Amino acid sequence: MITVLGLFTLTFLVIAALATVQSRNLFVASMWFCIFSLMMAANFLILDAADVALTEAAVGAGVSTVLFMGALSLTAEHEHVRERSGWLPALVLGLLFAVLFAASFEQPRLGDPLAPVHQHVAPFYLSETPRLIDIPNVVTAILASFRGYDTLGEVLVVFTAGIGVLSVLSFSPKKNQQLSGEGVAERVRGVQHHAILRVAGKLIIPLLMLFALVVQFHGEYSPGGGFSAGALFAAAVMLYGILEGADRSAKAMPQDWMLRLAALGAMLYIGVGIVCMMLGGNFLDYSVLSSKPVAGQQLGILLVEFGVGLTVSTVLIMIFNAIANRSTY
Amino acid sequence: MSLLEWVAALFLVCGGFFVLVGGVGMLRMPDLYTRMHAASVTETMGTLLIMTGLILIAGWTLASVKLFAILLFLLFTGPVASYAVANTALIAGIKPQLAEDGPQIGGPEVPRP
Numbered sequence: 001m002i003t004v005l006g007l008f009t010l011t012f013l014v015i016a017a018l019a020t021v022q023s024r025n026l027f028v029a030s031m032w033f034c035i036f037s038l039m040m041a042a043n044f045l046i047l048d049a050a051d052v053a054l055t056e057a058a059v060g061a062g063v064s065t066v067l068f069m070g071a072l073s074l075t076a077e078h079e080h081v082r083e084r085s086g087w088l089p090a091l092v093l094g095l096l097f098a099v100l101f102a103a104s105f106e107q108p109r110l111g112d113p114l115a116p117v118h119q120h121v122a123p124f125y126l127s128e129t130p131r132l133i134d135i136p137n138v139v140t141a142i143l144a145s146f147r148g149y150d151t152l153g154e155v156l157v158v159f160t161a162g163i164g165v166l167s168v169l170s171f172s173p174k175k176n177q178q179l180s181g182e183g184v185a186e187r188v189r190g191v192q193h194h195a196i197l198r199v200a201g202k203l204i205i206p207l208l209m210l211f212a213l214v215v216q217f218h219g220e221y222s223p224g225g226g227f228s229a230g231a232l233f234a235a236a237v238m239l240y241g242i243l244e245g246a247d248r249s250a251k252a253m254p255q256d257w258m259l260r261l262a263a264l265g266a267m268l269y270i271g272v273g274i275v276c277m278m279l280g281g282n283f284l285d286y287s288v289l290s291s292k293p294v295a296g297q298q299l300g301i302l303l304v305e306f307g308v309g310l311t312v313s314t315v316l317i318m319i320f321n322a323i324a325n326r327s328t329y
Numbered sequence: 330m331s332l333l334e335w336v337a338a339l340f341l342v343c344g345g346f347f348v349l350v351g352g353v354g355m356l357r358m359p360d361l362y363t364r365m366h367a368a369s370v371t372e373t374m375g376t377l378l379i380m381t382g383l384i385l386i387a388g389w390t391l392a393s394v395k396l397f398a399i400l401l402f403l404l405f406t407g408p409v410a411s412y413a414v415a416n417t418a419l420i421a422g423i424k425p426q427l428a429e430d431g432p433q434i435g436g437p438e439v440p441r442p
Contacts, residue, residue, distance in 0.1 A: 194416065200409040207402075 002046060009043045024079045030068035037061040050223035051139045054215070058231035063316055066238050070323040132287075133297040135220040143225060144301040144308075148284035151304070152269055154227075155311050159266045162315030166259070169322045191243055201243040208236040216309045220301065226308025233309070234316030246324030249317075258318040265310030272303050337385035344378030351375060360426035365415050372407035376400065
């Protein structure tokens, strides 16, 4: 039964991908991309990767669609099609497809316990997590402790991306261009004329924030962690911005404070690592943080995940505010 | 199967029926508003019946509480989303197709009464 469901989501994934590429209307394309992400999240869930599914649903289907919409309001709605012969990309794609197709025969069966990916370090993680860290969610243990370096890199990438978007959007808009049309001209703030949407949205926002906090601080026991929690929290702020106008969301979450908090989140992560070094351990070796190594590991994971969540949420809020508050590109 | 499971199965089958009806309606209805009317059957009756069936199967567990929370969330957001889409379509100038208009250009053929 689960195989049928997997086949359905994978087939629909291909259909959504083709539709995304094919649609010339960019609004339609971003909607298809949202469906693609949702199918991807369902597929991750079928593969028992609940943490990744949660993050994919929050970031791919939720936040990035909002950001696409915001970017679309600054540009034209239709893709500018350039006619030219595409034999070289077709050749490259054909070759790539052939190579991947040939390689797929060498792949181990899905879920095969003897596959190399399950024999390399996975047994170590599974057997040592209860002894070394003692938290039920092994994914969080791997993400924050065993592979702490990788996650630090990811946090810094997110932070750098936020800085990059801000610097791209920091130039002042062109005065004579009014591409966003009637909406900007009328100076409509959010969807204030929709009473139903505002009432319903305002009821959802606190629940969303609460759920983000649950995902953040319950990540050691259930699927979740800093990345998905940050995206969920940012989604709540984005919902506020959509309902009440982006100027109000930027007022509630000022850009300069978001920038400072994003830097603070990354610094918290690095700082925990440096404190570990000062206490005589290795960088990001949390065992020295407490008198008991297991308690130290748990404390370190909690702090590091909080840093991740802080950076991710503030960077996403920052990007949303920067895009949504521009009247033209 | 116990009686409870039979009742749960009945709920699930009925829910599946309403989802199917919603899907058929999406394809068969003549214009956007009637299609949305068909689609909203999925998110109200379909959700309600399927979630109730699942809650009956799960029994008095934490999963039931979570399913109930999801049910409330879906029942709360689904109609609001439908309203938003329909309202936006109306503002964007898409007129509902009336009986005297005849079949829409490009739309599926509708048998006239």
